Amino acid sequence: MAVDQEKSGTGSGTRTRILDATEEIMLEEGYAGVSSRKVATRAGLKSKLLHYYFATMDDLFIAAFQRREDLHVTRFAGAAASAKPLHALWDLAVDAASSRLYLEFNALACHRPAVREFIARSNSRDRITTTSALQSVFAQYGIDPERFPPKVVATAMAGMARVFATDRALGTSEGHEESLAFVRSLLASLEAAGSPRPGKYPTDSGEHNAVDQ
Amino acid sequence: MAVDQEKSGTGSGTRTRILDATEEIMLEEGYAGVSSRKVATRAGLKSKLLHYYFATMDDLFIAAFQRREDLHVTRFAGAAASAKPLHALWDLAVDAASSRLYLEFNALACHRPAVREFIARSNSRDRITTTSALQSVFAQYGIDPERFPPKVVATAMAGMARVFATDRALGTSEGHEESLAFVRSLLASLEAAGSPRPGKYPTDSGEHNAVDQ
DNA sequence: TGCATAATTAGGCATATGCCTAAATCTTGT
DNA sequence: ACAAGATTTAGGCATATGCCTAATTATGCA
Structure with a gap:
């Protein structure tokens, strides 16, 4: 202590x-x-x-990372439980400051073995948690997991968030606007298609199309 | 040259x-x-x-980056002109060593102003070039650009490649296998559906291959 | 052959960094 | 009030880094 x-x-x-x-x-x-x-x-x-x-500096970096991660876990839980979980999870992933910091931490981990395990574990855990949250949301919304495999979506989300963070840090934003608009419209159509199903699993209702073409 | x-x-x-x-x-x-x-x-x-x-160290870093970038431009041209451009471009984006290096360069650029402009410009240029290449391939294959906006696809590709690179560097690979499999199958279906497209565009054989604009 | 230029070697300075030991002061519960 | 622990202050050492000026050797070319 x-x-x-x-x-x-x-x-x-x-x-x-x-x-x-x-x-x-x-x-x-x-x-x-x-x-x-x-x-x-x-x-x-x-x-x-x-x-x-x-x-030591390792202690400092680990503590800094730990604090960020705790905050992230809290935010994540809130997002997953919100009314529009897909939008909330996406917004969280794209959150500028957090992404930029995680970027730095990831780079830092490459030459500080003591910090690496913390970050690696966190990365892996986050991917799993996101996947599981998406899985649950998709089931609730009647979204075909074959068409949108939660694990793949989670990876793609993490990836785009990183691109945004990196580009922004360097002063460019090529393709950001279009990508954000596209994702938001996709999320909107997904949530709109499954929204009216509080507490129950749809699986019925003719409009299983959600992602129609 | x-x-x-x-x-x-x-x-x-x-x-x-x-x-x-x-x-x-x-x-x-x-x-x-x-x-x-x-x-x-x-x-x-x-x-x-x-x-x-x-x-100076700036000179060294810039030269190192320049060399990598020249190599990348060459590889990119080859991939875009190959028989299976989508697969080739994807493989190039995911290439481990390059992605890892770009990751480091991006992090480096954050605290070396002299290097930043080089890298920022390169990032932006690469996104544009990829977008343009995808646009051309999509048109050739009859892929709906509304459903797969080239700019968005380019950003997503860059993002996933970065996630793979980072995770690999840290020793984790959560979701990689599934994501790679998913993307590959998606690319296969796109290329398979587009190849025999009727019209003025050549199917395969690299003679009249439209890689330039 | 000679000569201009590229390539290599040499020592050193000012600065910054991580980490250490020891002591003085402040806060707290009792 | 007092003791115990938490908090703050102090000086310093060994090491590493970026960058500099000058001289010496190797190489290609006319």
């Missing part, structure tokens, strides 16, 4: 401020721009104190 | 060796692992010589 958990509000949020600073630097300069002294300066404290909260 | 650089052609491939070493380190440790001394050691030469070929 000790420092690893938010003991109480006593630290005046020092730990939180450190993680915030870490995220900011990752977004502005990339993960390689994160150094102990830079984080400390940005958080407004001496570098020694940072070392007190996070003995 | 292919004269691109080679200051004089007598470097006994030193320049090439430097770029190779740079790529290797990027793949093994990430872009942040690339330092002048490390590259020099790996290429089997003194760090001073590296500085002779590439005055």
Whole structure:
């Protein structure tokens, strides 16, 4: 325990401020721009104190990632339970800040073995959770899982979100508008076709077409 | 062509060796692992010589990226002109080494302004070129561009390729098999349905192949 | 042959980074 | 009030990095 958990509000949020600073630097300069002294300066404290909260840089990165992931899990649950789960899940995946951060974390994981396992596990878990959520939604909406395999849709969603995040970070947006419009219209037609089925599984109702051609 | 650089052609491939070493380190440790001394050691030469070929690290990264991009452009042209362009373009996008490298370059671009413009331009250009190639192939195959907007397909392809690359680098492969199988079967059905298309467009045989515009 | 140019080698400086040990101060529960 | 733990401060070392100036050797060409 000790420092690893938010003991109480006593630290005046020092730990939180450190993680915030870490995220900011990752977004502005990339993960390689994160150094102990830079984080400390940005958080407004001496570098020694940072070392007190996070003995090593690995600890810092893992904690930063952990916090983001916890937030993501919460958001994900909310999205999956919302009235329009497909739209909500898609919006969540595309969320700019999160995607950009995950991008950096993924790159970071490549040369920090201690962090890699955390991120790899999280990636895998997220894909599985998304798949399972989609599966349930698809069943509820009467969407043909052969036509839209949840696992494939989950992978495609993750992929497009990453493209958007990367491009945006580099200042381009070639194809974003069209892709977003296309996906949204697809989601709308999917949700419109299955929406009026609260609590029950459709499987009936003639309009199984949902994705007609 | 292919004269691109080679200051004089007598470097006994030193320049090439430097770029190779740079790529290797990027793949093994990430872009942040690339330092002048490390590259020099790996290429089997003194760090001073590296500085002779590439005055700054920006120059080195830009040259490394440039070389990869030239190779990609060549491969792309070949894929677009092949007998099964859809499969070829997809395979190219998913190619492991290239995707991983582009991933690193993208991350690198975030905190190296001098490199950013190169990469951003390349990303944008690649998306446009892919879109245009898909458009032409779709027209040839009689694939409805409303149902498969080339721009959207190009973005989705780039996205899935990135997910595969990232996951593989981290040691996971959740959903890869299913996604690859799904895409391949989709491509097969598209190519099979389009090949015997009646009309003025050639079916196969590469004589009048319309790859250019 | 000679010569211009490419290719290679040499040492070093200013800076930044990760991580360490020890002590002083503040907060808390009792 | 007091002890125990949490929080903050302090200085420093070994290492790595980017980049610089100059000199020496190898090579191709007229």
